[in-house]
Amino acid sequence: MYLTQPLHNAVRHRAAHPLTVYGDRVRSVADGAHRVGRLAAGLQALGVGPGDRVALLGANSDRYHEALLAVAWAGGIVVPLNSRWAAEEVGYAMADCAPAVVITDERLLPVVDAVRDRAGVGAVVVMSDGRPPVGAVSFEDLIAVHAPMSDVRRGGDDVLGIFYTGGTTGRSKGVMLSHDNVFTSAWGSLATGHFTTPGGRLLHAAPMFHLADFAIWIAGLLTGGTHVIVDGFTPGGVLAAIERHAVTDVLLVPTMIQALADFPDAGRYDTSSLVRLIYGGSPMPATTLAAARTMFPGAGLVQAYGMTELSPVATLLGPAEHDVPRLAASAGRAAPHAEVRIVDPAGDEVAAGSVGEVVVRGDHVMAGYWQRPEETAAALRGGWMYTGDAGYLDEDGFLFVVDRIKDMIITGGENVHSAEVENVLSQHPAVAACAVIGLPDAQWGERVHALVVPAGDAGVSAEDLRAFCRGRLAGFKIPRSVEVVASLPVSPAGKVVKRQLRQERAR
Structure with a gap:
């Protein structure tokens, strides 16, 4: 194609149909x-x-x-x-x-x-x-x-685009994706029945330069959709566009969904036309997921896990699976076009339930990094894309992503996945946003350090947060130090740039 x-x-077939709004x-x-x-x-x-x-x-x-x-x-x-x-x-x-x-x-x-x-x-x-x-x-x-x-x-195999990565782990790399790559991902995602509404109205509020929005743009082209476009994300602008244009589908990252949940005038808008809310790009805190379901009760929630190098979808979690608490914490199962495995450092597949690196294979895997043959060879091995994400598959094939491998903290010889700690901290009513990183520690090698953005005028103390974590986390996972900050550096994909946080605190 x-x-x-x-x-x-x-x-x-539909020359008079509205294509863009x-x-x-x-x-x-x-x-x-x-x-x-x-x-x-x-x-x-x-x-x-x-x-x-x-x-x-x-x-x-x-x-x-x-x-x-x-x-x-x-x-x-x-x-x-x-x-x-x-x-x-x-x-x-x-x-x-x-x-x-x-x-x-x-x-x-x-x-x-x-x-x-x-x-x-x-x-x-x-x-x-x-x-x-x-x-x-x-x-x-x-x-x-x-x-x-x-x-x-x-x-076909001709390069369609070069999409630069967000640079959360270093210099941006140009990911070469072919026409076949992006259409394989789109068709496979659509085959689940959970990825955009045929003939629907898709709202583009996430940046169109990002491959997540590009993916629903491709799906909308394939299924005869109308592209409703706003020049950028604001809570009021998104809600007004959904109401005015009877939007059926929207893709948002978790930080955007939280901003909608926190918007004081959200209840004034009629969003009943929304059929599907697709999200991805970073872990979704349980509290944000609950807020999304309350705000859009008639919309099916779909989580897409993947990355630019995967054009971008690898797994999908459908609306019905969001009703099962255990599965709602997962990233879903491999989409029809993708194979997903968990491997150890030697590249050997591990047993169900064991944490390792997530690797993906399929015709949606990138052609390579633009003018970076060595980094291409490091990422693409034996036909598999090594994602750099740590996770595990359960017995039913549901993927649970626990962290970026580079974000894992080793404290006192124990592995701590920052996403697990963040999920607990985000449930505290005084926490609006948080990030957990490892900092050098003379006694423990690394210590678990939490950066917390308070909710409104709520007061938050380190001891309160540690007390909240007790009983919810093993003792070695509880943050040893807590820092209250006004905001966190976030990439356009909604991911906290932890590299920047670590660099700033290493000075």
Whole structure:
């Protein structure tokens, strides 16, 4: 398959159906396809040919959606970049992938200008209604001036995109995903019956540069959905969009769901249209999961576990399984397109219930890291993707992810999985958010250290939290030190950047 194939099918079968909704602007399938073909011709005129990279740097919008399709239509490789990165990080990624063209919006044009020469960027296209500054090209002018070109239809094993990882464990790496990779993940996820509603209205509130949202975008293309797009996440904006556009499906990360639960005006909005709430990206505290079920009682909850390198889905936990308390703590079972195993450091499979590294195999596994053969070889061994996650499979094949292997704390010779401690701390009523890391300790090698964000004006003390943990955790797992902080550094995927926390406290 190839990325634009679902768009061509939609033109034949439902040309008048709304494809995108962005604010008051609604574009049909036919209109959207026409614009994509014209934009692709404009990109070709700027020098984009088969295999050339085109970087996207901007907020969510209908134009961003069109750019994703137009790059593939022209035969290029799309490179969605994190719109929250600093200029240095953007410059690093651009220098790494050497894009022929950068498509950005007005807000981020200064960032592109700051790195343009160093990264060797050619043309810069600006997504806006007004005139672009000197040295940039108008997105709308490219569409207005050029007649639609024929779709190049690169697909199959050809690289569709380079998706840079969040950098939570170091420098971002460019993950090469083929057309077949992303469609394998999408079709397998859809085969469970739990992944987006056919013909539904999908809300894009999570960043579209992130592969989690990209995954439901692909699924929506395949199933004839309408893409309702907001330029960024705010609790009121998301709830208003669900009400106004009768949204059926939304993907959110746990930090977003918690923000909705904490939003004082949440009860004012009619969210009864919501059929499915998909979540993933980081562990979901039990309290946040309960809040989601209370806020959206008519919506089925679906957890997706995976990573960018897996295009991105490996396992899914369906709505019915959320009703079983034991299973609700799991990440579900392998999706139809994936094999999941747990292995020891030697790469040998371990018995059910034993903790080891999660490895995954299937046609959704990445082609490799862009220009990083050694790191590709380290991650892909014997046909398996080594995820770096520690977990176990129960007798029924449900996956329980206990930690990132690099986040495991070894204190006094005992292994402590930070996620287990965090899950207990998050149940304390005075805790809004928390993170647990290991810090050097002369006596224990490492000590369990908790960073806690208090809930509102609630007071919280180290002794209160330790007392709360007693009886819920083994003694060696209880935090030996507690630090109250105003906030935690969070990646766009909603993951706490523990590397940063450890580095700051090692100074």
